[in-house]
Amino acid sequence: MFDDLKVPQELMPSDPRFGSGPSLVPVDFLKSLAETGVHLMGTSHRKKAVRDLVGEMQQGMRDYFKLPKDFTVAIGNGGATFLFDMLALGMVEKKAVHFVCGEFSDKWFKASKKIPWIETEKVEVAAGDGITPKAVAGADVIACTLNETSTGVQIDSFPTVGPDQLLMVDATSGGGQVPCDVSKTDVYFFSPQKVFASEGGFFVAILSPKARERALKLAADKTRYIPDIMRWDLCIDNSDKAQTYNTPAISTIFFLNEQVKLMNKIGYAGVQKMAQAKADLLYGWAESKPYLSCFIKESKYRSVAVATIDVDEKVDVNPLIDKLDQDKIVYGIDAYRKLGRNQFRISLFHNITIADLEKLTKILSMAIESKL
Ligand SMILES: Cc1ncc(COP(=O)(O)O)c(C=O)c1O
Numbered sequence: 001m002f003d004d005l006k007v008p009q010e011l012m013p014s015d016p017r018f019g020s021g022p023s024l025v026p027v028d029f030l031k032s033l034a035e036t037g038v039h040l041m042g043t044s045h046r047k048k049a050v051r052d053l054v055g056e057m058q059q060g061m062r063d064y065f066k067l068p069k070d071f072t073v074a075i076g077n078g079g080a081t082f083l084f085d086m087l088a089l090g091m092v093e094k095k096a097v098h099f100v101c102g103e104f105s106d107k108w109f110k111a112s113k114k115i116p117w118i119e120t121e122k123v124e125v126a127a128g129d130g131i132t133p134k135a136v137a138g139a140d141v142i143a144c145t146l147n148e149t150s151t152g153v154q155i156d157s158f159p160t161v162g163p164d165q166l167l168m169v170d171a172t173s174g175g176g177q178v179p180c181d182v183s184k185t186d187v188y189f190f191s192p193q194k195v196f197a198s199e200g201g202f203f204v205a206i207l208s209p210k211a212r213e214r215a216l217k218l219a220a221d222k223t224r225y226i227p228d229i230m231r232w233d234l235c236i237d238n239s240d241k242a243q244t245y246n247t248p249a250i251s252t253i254f255f256l257n258e259q260v261k262l263m264n265k266i267g268y269a270g271v272q273k274m275a276q277a278k279a280d281l282l283y284g285w286a287e288s289k290p291y292l293s294c295f296i297k298e299s300k301y302r303s304v305a306v307a308t309i310d311v312d313e314k315v316d317v318n319p320l321i322d323k324l325d326q327d328k329i330v331y332g333i334d335a336y337r338k339l340g341r342n343q344f345r346i347s348l349f350h351n352i353t354i355a356d357l358e359k360l361t362k363i364l365s366m367a368i369e370s371k372l
Contacts, residue, residue, distance in 0.1 A: 001316065002323040002367060011363050012329065013356040019332020020149050020306045020347040021173055022193040022200060029197070029258045033251055041250055045243060053253055055242040060260035061204060064268055065182040072207040074239040077248055078229075079191040080104075080172040083203050084111035086230040087141075087168060087187065088118065090218050091211065095119040096141035101131040103150035103338060108143060108170060117224060127151050127339060128308075130301025133167075135159040141166050147174025149194075150336040152308030152345065154178050156300045158185070166211050174305040176263060177275040177350055186211040195305065195349045198255035202248060205235075212236060263350060271350055275304040278348040278357055282307040285361045291315065291368055295343060308335070309344045315371050317342055320364070330360060 017024040033041070043049055058073040067073070076082075088096065088111055098109035100122050113120045121139065125131050130153050133144040142161055146169050147154045154174055158181075161167045166186035171178070175190035182188045189205035192198035207215065215232035218224065228234060229245065238245045263271050283302055286292040286309045295308035311317050321344075324330035335343035344364065348357070 001319040001371070005320070005323055005327075005367055005370075007324075007327070007329055007363055011359045011366075013359050014353065015356060016329055016331045018330055018346050018352060018356075018360060020194070020345055020349075023195070023197055023347060023349045024351045025197050025199070025255055026258075026351055029255050032258060033254050036254070040254065043250075045248055045250065050250055050253075051242040053250070053257055054244075057253055057257040057260055058239070058242060060257060060264055061206065064176070064260055064264050065188075065206065066268070067206065068183050070209045071183070072212050072236060072239060074205040074207055074232075074235050075248075076203055076205075076235050076239075076244050077201060077246060079200050079203055080170060080189060081107070081111075082230075083189050083205060084108045084170075086232070086235075087143075087189075088112040088115045089224070089226050089230055090232045091141065091166065091168075091187065091215050092118045093140040093214065093218065095121070095139045096143055097121045097123060097136040097139040099131050099133040099142075099144040100124040101129065101145065101151065101153050102127055102148035103336065104170065104172070105143075105145040105148055108145070112143070128295050128297070129153070130156060130296065130298050132156055133159055135161040135165060135167075137162075140164055141168055143168045144170070146171040146180055147178050147303050147305045149173040149306055150339065152296055152303045152306045153301045154303040154305065155180075160184075161186070163210075166208075166214060168211075174303065176268075177271050177348075178303065178305050179272055182206055183208075192252065192256040192259075194347075196256050197259040197349070197351050199249065199252040202252045202256070204256075207236075259350075272304070274354070275348055275350070278352070278354050279304040279307060281354060281357055282309065282346060282348065282361070285309075285365075289365060291372060295341070303348075305348055307344075307346045307348055309346070311342050311344065311368065313342055315342075315368050317344060317368075320367050324363070330363070333360075
């Protein structure tokens with residue numbers, strides 16, 4: 001259907017990667033890694049070179065999120081999905097309430113639900129609707145997802161939780177650019193393959209003193225069987241020494257550190273502003289075309305990290321997405337597979353430039369209008 005599509009040279013994006021994760025790792029980062037030669041990759045994570053790298057990255061997070069001194073930047077292998085289990089096993093005392101608005105928030109709820117010694121409750125909205133988490137009485141963990149990657153919903157506001165409650169935020173896909181005062185959360189965690197432009201299989205979990213205390217208290221409770229790889233006491237002890245409990249992928253930490261350095265030059269507020277400008281561009285485009293509409297109806301929940309835009313059923317977007325992918329012009333803008341919508345899902349992650357997003361909107365408009 002789009003076999004004849006020719007994208008003019010002036011609309012060619014500088015980078016084809018518009019996917020919502022894994023995200024665009026800058027080619028400059030790959031070159032910088034190569035320049036470390038024989039002194040980093042293939043050396044021990046218990047030795048100075050790697051520990052200095054890890055320490056620099058942890059300090060970079062502290063500076064970027066303006067963390068109070070008593071917060072912990074915990075790290076480990078396994079990514080956010082691994083943390084879903086690790087948090088439910090070792091940080092929920094009796095009951096967790098999960099605010100669910102799509103695939104990933106539901107996955108986290110399901111992980112918690114499997115733990116036999118805790119109670120779980122789900123507060124859920126339909127896919128495409130926004131959700132505002134609340135400090136539900138009787139729960140000691142309030143679990144919410146900063147940016148629901150499957151639908152493009154972001155949280156509009158965060159509750160103030162009670163002294164015995166922990167506010168946990170899965171910040172995997174919006175962390176770093178979706179507004180959130182991390183110093184007011186207890187566990188703010190992410191895998192770094194989204195805004196933080198690295199690879200998967202790794203996690204950063206920023207812990208408040210309250211969360212650290214809870215984790216260490218529950219780790220001492222030997223009636224709960226927790227595999228060593230998921231033990232918070234081991235994770236925290238290693239993180240305090242700028243190490244991971246088991247061997248990490250050094251390249252992942254390297255790219256993450258490069259990205260934090262880059263984002264620190266602009267600052268958290270500046271990065272959020274840039275993200276909002278990209279979101280305004282995308283949603284403004286959707287509202288200006290009769291054949292497009294924003295999937296998220298309430299504007300306060302529209303993500304500044306992942307934009308979901310529905311397309312009139314008269315034009316099937318899948319052959320267009322396939323053609324742009326085949327021609328290596330645009331990668332990764334298909335809707336979340338389980339949503340099954342005629343939709344573009346476009347990443348607004350920090351390294352994707354507004355100029356490229358502008359070109360992308362023009363390519364898509366040109367292609368769709370040629371078929372109407
Ligand atoms: C919001 C959210 N949470 C969790 C995950 C799972 O991350 P990982 O695959 O690194 O475990 C993802 C992945 O896309 C995500 O978008």
